[in-house]
Amino acid sequence: MESGTVTLLWSVTVSIFAIGGLVGALLVPLLVRFLGRKGTLLLNNVFAVIAALLLALGELAGSFEMLILGRFIIGIDSGIALSALPMYLGEISPKQIRGSIGQFNSIFICIGVFTGQVLGLPELLGQEYRWNFLFGFIMIPAVVQLFILPFLPESPRYLLMEKHDAVRAEKAFQAFYGKDDVSKELEEVHAELRAQKSLQLISVMGLFRNHSVRWQIITVIITMACYQLCGLNAIWFYTNSILKEAGFADELIPYITLSTGGIETLSAICSGLVIERVGRRPLLIAGFGAMAVSYGLLTIFLNFQSSVSWMPYLSFSCILAVIASFCTGPGGIPFILTGELFEQSYRPAAFMIGGTVNWLSNFAVGLLFPFIQEAFGSFCFLFFAFMCLAGAIYLYIILPETKNKTFVEISQSFAKINKVALCSPLEEEMRCIPTVTIREKEAQPETLNRRVGTITEMESSF
Numbered sequence: 501m502e503s504g505t506v507t508l509l510w511s512v513t514v515s516i517f518a519i520g521g522l523v524g525a526l527l528v529p530l531l532v533r534f535l536g537r538k539g540t541l542l543l544n545n546v547f548a549v550i551a552a553l554l555l556a557l558g559e560l561a562g563s564f565e566m567l568i569l570g571r572f573i574i575g576i577d578s579g580i581a582l583s584a585l586p587m588y589l590g591e592i593s594p595k596q597i598r599g600s601i602g603q604f605n606s607i608f609i610c611i612g613v614f615t616g617q618v619l620g621l622p623e624l625l626g627q628e629y630r631w632n633f634l635f636g637f638i639m640i641p642a643v644v645q646l647f648i649l650p651f652l653p654e655s656p657r658y659l660l661m662e663k664h665d666a667v668r669a670e671k672a673f674q675a676f677y678g679k680d681d682v683s684k685e686l687e688e689v690h691a692e693l694r695a696q697k698s699l700q701l702i703s704v705m706g707l708f709r710n711h712s713v714r715w716q717i718i719t720v721i722i723t724m725a726c727y728q729l730c731g732l733n734a735i736w737f738y739t740n741s742i743l744k745e746a747g748f749a750d751e752l753i754p755y756i757t758l759s760t761g762g763i764e765t766l767s768a769i770c771s772g773l774v775i776e777r778v779g780r781r782p783l784l785i786a787g788f789g790a791m792a793v794s795y796g797l798l799t800i801f802l803n804f805q806s807s808v809s810w811m812p813y814l815s816f817s818c819i820l821a822v823i824a825s826f827c828t829g830p831g832g833i834p835f836i837l838t839g840e841l842f843e844q845s846y847r848p849a850a851f852m853i854g855g856t857v858n859w860l861s862n863f864a865v866g867l868l869f870p871f872i873q874e875a876f877g878s879f880c881f882l883f884f885a886f887m888c889l890a891g892a893i894y895l896y897i898i899l900p901e902t903k904n905k906t907f908v909e910i911s912q913s914f915a916k917i918n919k920v921a922l923c924s925p926l927e928e929e930m931r932c933i934p935t936v937t938i939r940e941k942e943a944q945p946e947t948l949n950r951r952v953g954t955i956t957e958m959e960s961s962f
Contacts, residue, residue, distance in 0.1 A: 520575020525855025606832025
């Protein structure tokens with residue numbers, strides 16, 4: 501096979517992952533609507549198993565098509581998981597620890613990266629004749645989840661607000677919180693239901709047309725774009741070359757790079773421990789700000805490391821600082837925010853928008869970074885420093901703190917900047933009732949009467 505053909509196939513194999521991720525993100529609203537959060541995650545494991553088989557058996561079959569298809573399917577799996585899992589975790593968690601629970605998503609991603617680095621060592625699966633087994637390892641967590649997840653309850657918010665199943669919702673709260681009296685949690689969900697501006701799931705276009713969530717959408721788009729455009733993927737491009745210039749032998753470099761995975765995991769764990777004390781906003785701003793400073797120093801050190809023998813060590817220290825800064829805030833909090841900034845009826849569409857921006861930005865970095873690096877050399881990191889700094893400034897000006905707040909309170913904190921009236925949950929509900937059309941009243945009189953009766957009963961408790 502000609503070298504040009506090999507390069508093309510390599511590029512397609514690498515980039516097809518991001519395209520699969522985009523497809524997965526686009527599928528999320530449909531899946532979570534009909535299958536629920538738990539059902540979507542269960543189905544997603546099937547994609548992981550199929551992808552693992554294709555990737556593991558592709559070399560044995562001598563088929564590069566299987567490798568490309570496997571990368572595409574595992575991309576779909578990732579696109580679904582990065583939306584459905586944060587949505588599920590956010591909806592089942594008490595507001596006091598919602599951020600810490602949400603950070604488990606980032607923590608286990610980092611653990612997965614570190615595990616891949618360990619398994620990729622030459623003594624394990626990092627050999628030419630064993631690399632396909634490394635791909636097959638993907639199947640193990642998917643199979644484990646297929647056996648464990650059915651025993652966990654569905655999201656109680658989904659059950660109550662979208663399926664109108666109060667009995668199962670109460671049982672789900674009792675199972676998750678480990679107590680019989682969950683009246684306070686149910687009351688919080690009912691308050692959100694009363695404040696909800698729509699009784700049905702909102703489409704993406706409906707979300708864009710709604711002025712009351714305009715700045716929430718802008719915040720999700722900018723945060724997700726900065727999540728990818730902050731340049732963390734580009735960091736891996738320089739790691740091995742910096743270590744070589746520092747004088748480390750090629751056979752030692754895989755072991756030294758384990759420190760990057762270790763720093764990732766440790767930083768994510770630390771973030772999960774302090775997020776409910778410090779808050780989402782400070783961690784995001786500090787994370788992006790520290791990345792910008794580290795990129796600036798890295799640019800300086802890279803330009804002097806050919807003339808100063810000890811400069812590569814400083815460059816590698818900057819790489820570790822970038823990774824630690826990313827995992828402390830920007831690495832996981834954007835997915836938490838996407839679930840927190842929107843009401844239940846808006847949430848699936850919001851995750852679709854955030855996921856689309858995430859994967860398009862991922863694809864853009866993979867496509868354009870080689871050209872940027874070729875044109876600007878080590879100065880390419882100044883572009884990423886600018887993106888991080890711009891993201892930090894935007895979040896400092898616009899983003900309110902969301903820790904220990906209900907979803908209704910978070911939505912109301914954007915009322916002023918969105919230039920909408922700040923209404924109580926009761927006022928919101930009473931405003932929504934007259935908007936039901938005559939046709940809806942004739943078609944579902946009993947449902948409407950039950951809903952109004954429920955509202956009246958709840959109002960008496962305030």
